[in-house]
Amino acid sequence: MSGRSLAVVIGAGIAGLAMAGTAAGRFDRVLLLDRDQLPDTATPRRGVPQSYHGHVLLAAGQAALEELFPGVRDELVAAGALPFDFGVALGFYRYGAVWSRVPSGLEMLAMTRPLLELTLRRRIAALPNVRIRPSVAVAGLTGDGTRVTGVVLDDGETVPADLVLDATGRGMRSDRWLGALGLPTPDVVEVKIGVRYATQLVRCDDGDLADTAGMLVLPTPPAEKRTGLALAVEGDRWLVGLGGWHGEHPTPDPDGFRAYAKSLPEPTIGDLLARAEPVTDIVAFQFPSSRRRRFELLREPPGGYLAVGDAICSFNPVYGQGMTVAALEAAALGRLLDRVPDNSGRLARAFYREAARIIRTPWQFAVGADFVYPETTGPRPRAIPLLNRYSTRLQLAARTDPELRRTFTWVQQLVTPPGALFTPRVIARVLRRRTDPA
Ligand SMILES: Cc1cc2nc3c(=O)[nH]c(=O)nc-3n(C[C@H](O)[C@H](O)[C@H](O)COP(=O)(O)OP(=O)(O)OC[C@H]3O[C@@H](n4cnc5c(N)ncnc54)[C@H](O)[C@@H]3O)c2cc1C
Secondary structure (H helix, E strand, C coil): CCCCCEEEEECCCHHHHHHHHHHHCCCCEEEEECCCCCCCCCCCCCCCHHHHCCCCCCHHHHHHHHHHCCCHHHHHHHCCCEEEECCCCEEEEECCEECCCCCCCCEEEECCHHHHHHHHHHHHHCCCCEEEECCCCEEEEEECCCEEEEEEECCCCEEECCEEEECCCCCCCHHHHHHHCCCCCCCEEEEEEEEEEEEEEEECCCHHHCCCCEEEECCCCCCCCEEEEEEEECCCEEEEEEEECCCCCCCCCHHHHHHHHHCCCCCHHHHHHHCCEECCCCEEEEEEEEEEECHHHCCCCCECEEECHHHCEECCHHHCCHHHHHHHHHHHHHHHHHHCCCCCHHHHHHHHHHHHHHHHHHHHHHHHHHCCCCCCECCCCCCHHHHHHHHHHHHHHHCCCHHHHHHHHHHHCCCCCHHHHHCHHHHHHHHHCCCCCC
16 A cells, blocks of 8 residues: 555654644544553553653644644643743753743743643544544554555554654564564664653642742752652643652652652752642652654665664653654654655655654754763764753853743754854853853
8 A cells, every 4th residue: 555545653642642633634544552541630540650740742743743733832821820931930050050030932832741742632532534543552564575554453454554753652563563574673772871750749839939830849960869740730730750860869758758859959859749739649650761763864764663662762761852852743743644645664764763853952952961971871973072062051051041041942942043142142152151050
């Protein structure tokens, strides 16, 4: 098959939903499969263990989702998501100081991941040519030796498809699935970062955080390794996430959790937890490594199949990039489907090239920053020590320089390419500024 009759999307996480939105406009029918019972409420679910934890959608991701699902921003706000300017409403502590508040002109939404997922799922479910099948696990792929031709469900049923979009996330099994068909599998790059998290939803008097979106505390590396986030989310709740790199993490019991918050170098999150009532248990998560599958390096990637989202690249969650990258990939796939007339290896090559371009900057940011810790191991991107020295200086300067802060925010939100940090004007400002710790 090489037409556009049926696209099968495996996985109804953020990548799967975004891809289903893209495919719905270009295929006669879309079938979206997920192994989970998908809830009618904004609640975490088993197949997405990270859904208990804080998820920040960067400004570029919000724009890409709005392109795929026009009006979704307003729906999220109507459902309780809080719009805010990252430069003003989210307190940001890094390199020994709370950074001065500078309007960035970029809007973000404070909400839980389940609310985002539920809202996108409802949009997809309302499309006349999309069918969502929950509680169905995919067990493999079918193929004809050169390309993928469909999926095999765990009860043995096969579903032929013109294009299979594999959005099964970080835990994907598709290397085994492709290998079983004699199709090539990508090299994997893994950078070990030893990140661990624990998260709790609480309710409390907003105190100093009234009318704000919360507080983000990042460590001064390599001496400090602890991080914390308090985010105002729908339902008048605060999502408190605490974690760290390479062995620094809270124990998931109330005393250990509160003590860890108190140990952060900035007091706001510890104070908030001290006056909070728990809404949920404390849930822990381990994220041992950032992982990237280099599909773009395959000479002949299989036709009829595209890995997307975390199934290509799963980043250190502390930097909040995965959902944005998934949304940007979905928007890019739409443009390619409009240009490439079939679903062959040619489409796959073009898509993986485009995905690699989208992934390059966030991967450099995340992995580069993680290599500040000597315990981080794995393939190091080129020039990392030099870039990290510049990045540290830039951030020390951006704490108090409004223009640098704004530029840094736009790049970090993936709205502006990183070249904006290396213009002669920015370099001069960075070098001129006092850069001793506050
Ligand atoms: C702790 C943590 C915090 C994070 N915080 C952020 C953040 O702040 N901002 C951000 O942008 N990103 C964050 N991320 C990353 C983000 O969760 C993902 O990048 C994003 O959701 C895209 O993932 P995905 O849709 O590819 O995979 P997932 O969200 O993992 O979804 C995979 C889906 O596939 C289904 N599935 C899997 N296997 C099968 C199968 N065999 N058959 C049928 N269905 C299957 C699963 O049930 C699931 O629904 C975080 C990640 C973690 C771990």
